[in-house]
Each structure stands twice: as C-alpha cells, then as structure tokens.
Amino acid sequence: MLGRLCALLGLTAVIGLLPLVAGRDPALAVLRARSADREPDAEAIASVRRELGLDAGPFELLGRWSGRALHGDLGTSWVSGEPVSAQLGSAIGVSSTLTGLAAVVAVLVMTALVARPFAAGLRGKSPSSRAGVAAVLAALPEFLIGSVLLLVISVRLGWLPTSGWRDLSYAVLPAIALGTPAGAVLAVVAGDALRDALTAPWLRSWTAAGFPARTIALAVVRRAGSVVTGQLGLVVAGMFGSAATVEVVFGVPGLGRLAVDAALAQDVPVVQACVLVILLGGAAAGALGAVAQRLLLGPALVDGALESAAPRPVTPGRWSLILPAGAVIAVVLWGIWRDPFTVDLSARLLPPSAAHPMGTDALGRDLLARVAHGALHTGALATGVTALVVVIALGVGIAGRRGSGAADLVNALPTVVVALAVAATAGPGWTSAVIAVAAVAWAPPAAHARSLALEQRGSAHLTAARALGASTRHILVRHVLPAVLPPVLRNAFVRLPAVALALASLGYLGLGAQPPEPEWGLLLAEGMPNVERAPWVVAFPAAALVLLGVGAVVAASRVR
Secondary structure, X not given: OHHHHHHHHXXXXXXXXXXXXXXXXXXXXXXXXXXXXXXXXXXXXXXXXXXXXXXXXXXXXXXXXXXXXXXXXXXEOOOOOOEHHHHHHHHHHHHHHHHHHHHHHHHHHHHHHHHHHHHHHHOOOOOOOOHHXXXXXXHOOHHHHHHHHHHHHHHHOOOOOOOOOOXXXXXXXXXXXXXXXHHHHXXXXXXXXHHHHHOOHHHHHHHHOOOXXXXXXXXXXXXXXXXXXXXXXXXXXXXXXXXXHHHHHOOOOOHHHHHXXXXXXXXXXXXXXXXXXXXXXXXXXXXXXXXXXXXXHHHHHOOOOEOOXXXXXXXXXXXXXXHHHHHHHHHHHHHOOOOOOOXXXXXXOOOOOXXXXXXXXXXXXEHHHHHHHHHHHHHHHXXXXXXXXXXXXXHHHOOOOOOHHHHHHHHHOOHHHHHHHHHHHHOOOHHHHHHHHHHHHOHHHHHHHHHHHHHHHOEHHHHHHHHOOOOHHHHHHHHHHHHHHHHHHHHHHOOHHHHHHHHHHHHHOOOOOOOOOOOHHHHHHHHHHHOOOOOHHHHHHHHHHHHHHHHHHHHHHOXX
C-alpha cells in the first residue's frame, strides 16, 4: 500500500507539473484559450499569471493544489473558469459505465475464443490454439471497429444512436469497439493458462480417480483463472483511462477524452484531477485483480503445494508463420520502389488497378507505396518497442511483488498524457513517442509474468531443486524463466499492432512522426473520412496491421 501511495503521488506530481516544465508559457496558452483575438501582450500575460498563481513557483503551486485536494477541492479550470469537480463528476460516471460494459464484452469475447479448446482438452484431446483469431481481433484498431459499427449499425440500419450519451443504448457500440480487442488479448492469456492446466499431471490423476467432469472443469477454470484475473484487472484499469479514441469517435464525454483535451489545452487543474481519478481507479482495479488471483490460486502460494510438469508442445504449422511474413515481405518488395509522397489530385481515390494495385488515397498518392514504406517505419519500430517491453516485463514480473503497485498505476495512464509529459521535457519526435508507449505498455506483460512466476514458485519441482542445493540463479534460469517467457512473449506480441497504432496516433497529434509520413496508423486516420466512398484506403492498412499481429503471435508461439 505504501508503494502504491508513493507511486500515485509521484505520477500525479509529474503530470501536474507538465505545463510548468514545458517550453511554452502556460499563462500564454490560457490567454489564447480564453480569448483568441486578444493580443498576448506582457501586461495581459502577467495578469493571467497572477490570477492563476503561477508566479508562486511550480512546487508551491503543486503544494497548494494537493492541500485543497485533501479537503475535496480540486480547483477551478484555468480555461473555462468552472469548478473541476463539476466537469469531473459526469465524466467519471460515463467512463465507469462504458468501462464496465466493455469489460463484459471483453470477457464474452475471451470466452468465445477459449471455450472450444477448453472443451476439447477436457475430453482428452489436444487443446487447439486460436491465437491467430485472437491476433486478428487484437490487431483491429478500436477507432476502426467503432467507425465501421457506426457506419453500418447506426447510419445504415439506424438501430442505435450515432453519438452522444443519454442512456445505455448510447454505450453499446462504444463498449463493443473498446472491449473486442481487449477480449482478444485476454484470450491469448487464458489460452496459455488453460493449456498448462489441462496438461498437468493432477488432471489425469483426478480423471482416473473418477471425479465428476464438472468438478474437474471447475478446478481447471480456477487454476487458469488465477492467471487471467490479474490481467483482467489491468485491462479494466487501462480501458478506464485510455478510451479517448473511442470516446472521440462516438462523441462520448468520458474521462479519457476530458484528460487529453485538458492536457492539450494546458489546463493543469483538470489534468491533475483526471489523472488522480484515473490512477485511483487503476490502483483499485489492480488490487481487486490481485485479491481475486490470491483467492483462486489459494495454496499455490506455498512451496510444494502444486505438482507441475512441462506442458505438451503446441506449435503452429510452418505455413502459419510463412504466410503472414511472406505477405508482408512481398508487399514491401513490391511497393518499396514506388514514391509514397507524390501528390496527384487528378487521381484521387482511384480503386485498385494495374497502375495502382492498392488504389490511391484522398491526395492521389499511391497506397501500395505508402503501405510498403510504412512497414519499414511502423512495423520495425513497433517490433523494437515490443521487444523492449518484454525485457522490462520479465525483469519486473519475475522479481515478485516488487513493482506491482507501480504497474497497476502506470497501466491506467493514457498514453497521450504520458507522451505530452515526455515531449514537454525531451521535445516531440520518435524518441518521445517510443518512451511514452514503452512506459505504459510494460505493465500488463509484467503482471502476467508475476502471476506465472508465483505459480511456478509454488510447484513441487522447485522445492526439490532447492533441496538438492540448486542456487537461486539456477532455479531462475533453468526453471522459472523457461516457464514464464513463452506466455509473456505471446501476451506482449499480441499487443504489437496496438503499439504500432499508439506510435502512429502520437505522430498524428504532433508528438511523433508527422504527416505526410507513410505510417499505417496515419493511413487509417487519413482514410476514415472516405471509408464509405473508397473502402480500400482503410482496408489495406488494416490488413497490414492484421498480418503484423498474426505473424508476431505465431512467431512467439514457436518459442515454446
């Protein structure tokens, strides 16, 4: 609890001091936000500075805010002049409702993906993997799913509202868009956990002893659920604070959108209050996940309570790896020689043809060239960030409980807000985007690694190894790491398309690569206004992201 409190105070202080350490004057930003026509002379800026108390210094300003916050006063918005609590109250209710429904969708998607392999495993058959389907769903951007649902369900069929927030009918499509990729990620974790439980020796012993099938099934679910619940808590915490893209697509006045808008406007009191609530929500969700994990794992926290064995290898066929990789390589080799920047307004939104195999975009640029060049930028950089995330996750997760509180809190932070903090000190660019994404993306794989490491530490073979005089290093390298690494790799690499999209989204906001760079995420963002008229401008970049995700998951699964 003390570690979580220190991490909470530290992260809140960093975000609260963001505009004060940036290169721009916050008083100037507030003046321009209040009155765009007023000349920002020295006298007007000084007046705003005195009004906001900026002349007192950053740490004194932060201290005043902290003192008021302890008494329930979150201050007044610098831009609108309204009490922060008034804006925050409605946003918390909206985000809580949306996150709860999205969590239900995520659990349903996870259940649908793992139900058939689970049933096959209980019947004694080899539990088949659906990692490819999960990778496809996880690779679909949330704003793309939301835009398609909006176009088909709301505009074409008229079944549900298009935007806004009045009742629960307005939350159905945003919850589906937000919960589907999260459910696919959970399915990868649940599939690994179920496969390990279904291949454990105790299952054969229980079956031979004549235990009822229902009792065996509940035991397997409990064993696998101890791993999944920790990830579910982090997923819920992440959706609570990082649903800004879905909220923008559907016009939902939630907490994530409020935090991003306030950060871009340098509205410090609103940013501080939003981050405080997001971090508290993340800490609560992570703590509930940890409690549920402890209750489900039960005696496994004691050495020698579990009997373990090496799971049977489940590796995909050779073609399942060659096909995605070959498709991406073929596209790169085919389009790398084309110019991705040439603008031809007479060739706007042309369909695929011999001259333009993937068609053209809204500026007449060859889409094949832009997708191929984007593979070198987006794919390579996202792979590097994901590899860095795996290293951090293993280091933090295998260490045990140390760092667990920070992981819960960091996971709840919106990536855009972290990127703003990094860009304020290091400046915008690729470096800032990479640091921001890696600083948030390590938390879920680290929690997964911690769950697996705790399970391994409760296994009988580790007790035997210690009794035989094995050193801690030997146990870590020869027993714990080989059991933890493959599932964590799949967990991290199934998020690779999301990492690519996060990097591209930061570039779209001016914090990373900027247009006209041929990034896949930027291609999707640029193509969305024309998706109904020219669906190829979105279909081909989305297909590239799907191939990237499938190839990453299949390649990671072969490590087992």
